[in-house]
Amino acid sequence: MESRPTLAVFKFASCDGCQLTLLSLEDDLLALASRLHVAHFLEATSRIEPGPYDIALVEGSVSAPRDLERIRQIRRDSRYLITIGACATAGGIQALRNWADSEEYLRAVYARPEYIETLAKSTAIADHVTVDFELRGCPIDKRQLLDVIGSLLAGRRPRIPNHEVCLDCKRNGTVCVMVAHGTPCLGPVTHSGCDALCPAHDRGCYGCFGPSSQPNLVSLSDQLRRDGMPPREIVQAFRGINAYSPEFRGEGDRIEAESGRSGEADGSGEAER
Amino acid sequence: MNRDDMNRDVTNADDTNHDDEKDGVTTRTIRVENVTRVEGEGGLDIRLRSGALDDVKLNIFESPRFFEAMLRGRPLEETPDITARICGICPVAYQMSSVHALERALGVDPGEEIRRLRRLLYCAEWIESHALHVHLLHAPDFLGYPGSLEMSRDLPEEVTRGLQIRKAGNALLDLIGGRAVHPINVAVGGFYKPPRRESLGRLVPDLEAGLRLAIDATRWVAGFDFPDFEQAYDTVCLVHPDEYPMCEGRIEASDGLSITSDEFESVFVERQVEHSTAMQSIRSDTGATYLLGPLARINGCRDRLMPVARRLADEVGLQTPCHNPYQMIVARSLEIVHAYEESLQIIAGYREPQPSRVAYRPHAAAGSAVTEAPRGMLYHRYRIDEGGAICEANIIPPTSQNQSQIERDLRSFLPGILEMDDDELAKRCESLVRCYDPCISCSTHFLQVRIDRGA
Numbered sequence: 001m002e003s004r005p006t007l008a009v010f011k012f013a014s015c016d017g018c019q020l021t022l023l024s025l026e027d028d029l030l031a032l033a034s035r036l037h038v039a040h041f042l043e044a045t046s047r048i049e050p051g052p053y054d055i056a057l058v059e060g061s062v063s064a065p066r067d068l069e070r071i072r073q074i075r076r077d078s079r080y081l082i083t084i085g086a087c088a089t090a091g092g093i094q095a096l097r098n099w100a101d102s103e104e105y106l107r108a109v110y111a112r113p114e115y116i117e118t119l120a121k122s123t124a125i126a127d128h129v130t131v132d133f134e135l136r137g138c139p140i141d142k143r144q145l146l147d148v149i150g151s152l153l154a155g156r157r158p159r160i161p162n163h164e165v166c167l168d169c170k171r172n173g174t175v176c177v178m179v180a181h182g183t184p185c186l187g188p189v190t191h192s193g194c195d196a197l198c199p200a201h202d203r204g205c206y207g208c209f210g211p212s213s214q215p216n217l218v219s220l221s222d223q224l225r226r227d228g229m230p231p232r233e234i235v236q237a238f239r240g241i242n243a244y245s246p247e248f249r250g251e252g253d254r255i256e257a258e259s260g261r262s263g264e265a266d267g268s269g270e271a272e273r
Numbered sequence: 274m275n276r277d278d279m280n281r282d283v284t285n286a287d288d289t290n291h292d293d294e295k296d297g298v299t300t301r302t303i304r305v306e307n308v309t310r311v312e313g314e315g316g317l318d319i320r321l322r323s324g325a326l327d328d329v330k331l332n333i334f335e336s337p338r339f340f341e342a343m344l345r346g347r348p349l350e351e352t353p354d355i356t357a358r359i360c361g362i363c364p365v366a367y368q369m370s371s372v373h374a375l376e377r378a379l380g381v382d383p384g385e386e387i388r389r390l391r392r393l394l395y396c397a398e399w400i401e402s403h404a405l406h407v408h409l410l411h412a413p414d415f416l417g418y419p420g421s422l423e424m425s426r427d428l429p430e431e432v433t434r435g436l437q438i439r440k441a442g443n444a445l446l447d448l449i450g451g452r453a454v455h456p457i458n459v460a461v462g463g464f465y466k467p468p469r470r471e472s473l474g475r476l477v478p479d480l481e482a483g484l485r486l487a488i489d490a491t492r493w494v495a496g497f498d499f500p501d502f503e504q505a506y507d508t509v510c511l512v513h514p515d516e517y518p519m520c521e522g523r524i525e526a527s528d529g530l531s532i533t534s535d536e537f538e539s540v541f542v543e544r545q546v547e548h549s550t551a552m553q554s555i556r557s558d559t560g561a562t563y564l565l566g567p568l569a570r571i572n573g574c575r576d577r578l579m580p581v582a583r584r585l586a587d588e589v590g591l592q593t594p595c596h597n598p599y600q601m602i603v604a605r606s607l608e609i610v611h612a613y614e615e616s617l618q619i620i621a622g623y624r625e626p627q628p629s630r631v632a633y634r635p636h637a638a639a640g641s642a643v644t645e646a647p648r649g650m651l652y653h654r655y656r657i658d659e660g661g662a663i664c665e666a667n668i669i670p671p672t673s674q675n676q677s678q679i680e681r682d683l684r685s686f687l688p689g690i691l692e693m694d695d696d697e698l699a700k701r702c703e704s705l706v707r708c709y710d711p712c713i714s715c716s717t718h719f720l721q722v723r724i725d726r727g728a
Contacts, residue, residue, distance in 0.1 A: 100342070104342075
């Protein structure tokens with residue numbers, strides 16, 4: 001009988017990049033496969049086994065009517081449900097439609113919208129079922145993924161650093177792009193995980209890993225405004241890869257409402273121009 | 274091939290397969306709920322009436338993500354970061370088609386050094402994406418395994434070799450792009466920060482080793498047992514006078530068509546079908562389906578492969594033009610060899626681009642571009658306003674263009690295997706679909722943006 005813990009990988013609305021991270025573990029892939037029994041991973045194997053599963057990794061956002069029952073079934077089948085990536089933890093970039101008229105979006109993209117089934121909003125897995133751990137990133141980081149799986153196999157809770165990207169820049173000795181060049185950067189409010197990649201490449205962080213544990217959003221918005229960024233662009237900066245995370249969503253909406261009151265800008269990231 | 278021990282009874286929905294009899298007509302329905310070992314999720318429906326093939330549908334049911342609508346109103350600088358998110362397997366392809374189309378709109382010429390560095394980045398993605406498909410997803414079909422993890426128990430060296438081939442490509446992507454999935458270094462006009470010559474130099478030993486492994490692997494793959502099945506393909510790819518197709522050239526078809534990317538939408542038209550969230554393409558001039566990808570490129574541009582890849586194509590006896598879809602794995606393997614060779618050549622002559630990013634002034638404009646994604650030509654067209662925001666986008670990925678061809682292949686293939694039981698028949702069909710390396714995550718959610726602004 002199979003005694004290794006079972007692993008299942010599931011996909012919702014997404015680009016496939018996070019589950020690809022699993023196949024890109026390279027030297028660690030076969031080692032991991034010897035400690036776990038891969039029971040359901042459509043991209044990797046045609047052998048499909050039913051639940052229950054010990055660990056389920058879920059990629060993608062809830063976006064279509066059929067997703068609603070599917071995620072509940074996966075929850076029932078899984079001992080630990082781990083969401084991987086910005087789509088599963090915050091609704092992904094496709095959550096930009098949550099501010100738009102979804103009917104209009106459908107008509108804009110498809111000639112025959114009646115063939116398409118979609119929900120008005122793209123939402124995180126945790127909005128629908130209990131999630132045991134959320135691994136952030138667009139894409140997730142390979143080392144963090146190994147750490148999460150390793151922790152679960154060892155029977156302890158994953159410990160993933162949740163400080164800001166800003167701190168990683170300081171540790172790496174990267175010159176601050178905001179202070180030195182006035183480049184807008186979400187590093188002060190973004191969750192660690194990429195090793196502060198963008199500032200190291202002379203550009204501002206655009207928030208792939210979503211909000212850090214206690215982001216001081218108002219302070220960053222104020223600084224961006226002082227640096228001359230129009231409210232409309234500040235709203236767009238928060239409405240990116242992790243637009244529908246509660247923190248970024250709240251701050252973007254706050255600035256939009258504020259600038260709307262003062263008549264400064266329309267602020268809507270994807271409104272028709 | 275196809276000696277898979279997969280157990281379809283468990284969850285892959287054999288219970289929906291059934292025979293119905295009505296008015297003396299027997300209908301046999303075979304449904305593969307999920308086509309496995311492809312990127313993204315799709316299914317296959319096959320319907321027979323009185324023993325004859327009635328209908329085949331490759332179902333793409335991933336939910337739409339509306340990229341073309343989301344891009345509207347965003348600054349053009351964000352386009353390569355946003356379109357990368359369409360596909361985690363070939364993000365560089367989306368970035369390359371984006372920046373080329375936008376630069377064409379803006380009248381920007383980034384110059385030779387940036388051009389070469391982009392080719393190097395693209396080579397790295399071809400290696401990563403092709404090696405994933407050849408070694409982890411497709412090879413198990415020819416050797417009778419449900420997947421590469423299962424295959425690794427009997428053939429550990431072959432699977433490890435595939436992982437090593439991929440690893441060197443990923444290392445190159447990491448170095449140039451910052452990371453392999455959704456690279457952060459690609460900008461309209463060039464790169465945010467180009468890699469140092471010394472850093473690229475340090476990768477050379479691994480790339481040389483990768484090249485040797487890729488050559489061995491091509492010989493291995495070429496020895497597989499290929500089913501005897503041919504289709505009269507109309508193949509389409511970019512063609513450049515001096516180099517293997519990647520970012521530049523005219524769009525040429527095997528029947529003599531030769532156009533620029535600006536003429537793309539008048540020749541290749543998309544239609545939407547009920548069973549799919551992807552659009553399907555046909556040629557408006559011939560009304561026919563067409564084939565994109567590695568086999569189309571090798572058929573059209575074999576003489577422009579790098580020398581080692583070209584000699585290897587001769588050595589393994591690839592006959593071109595090749596019209597057997599199962600041989601796509603050989604074409605893909607040869608392109609891995611080519612990409613390794615060309616990477617080494619570009620690194621040997623590399624000079625850091627100065628400046629790394631060419632400046633431009635945004636203005637109202639429109640532009641299009643086609644580049645060769647691992648799965649075939651990827652078309653982008655944008656219209657931007659005077660402030661530099663996107664006001665219209667149209668993106669046509671290779672898999673949605675190949676989808677009609679895949680269904681046509683299945684319709685030709687099925688009559689020869691109708692005697693098989695449902696399980697075996699489904700497996701054979703899935704395996705044929707897999708030859709195309711279909712990327713369902715990419716192919717879904719697109720179509721021409723039609724903005725109805727009302728009155």
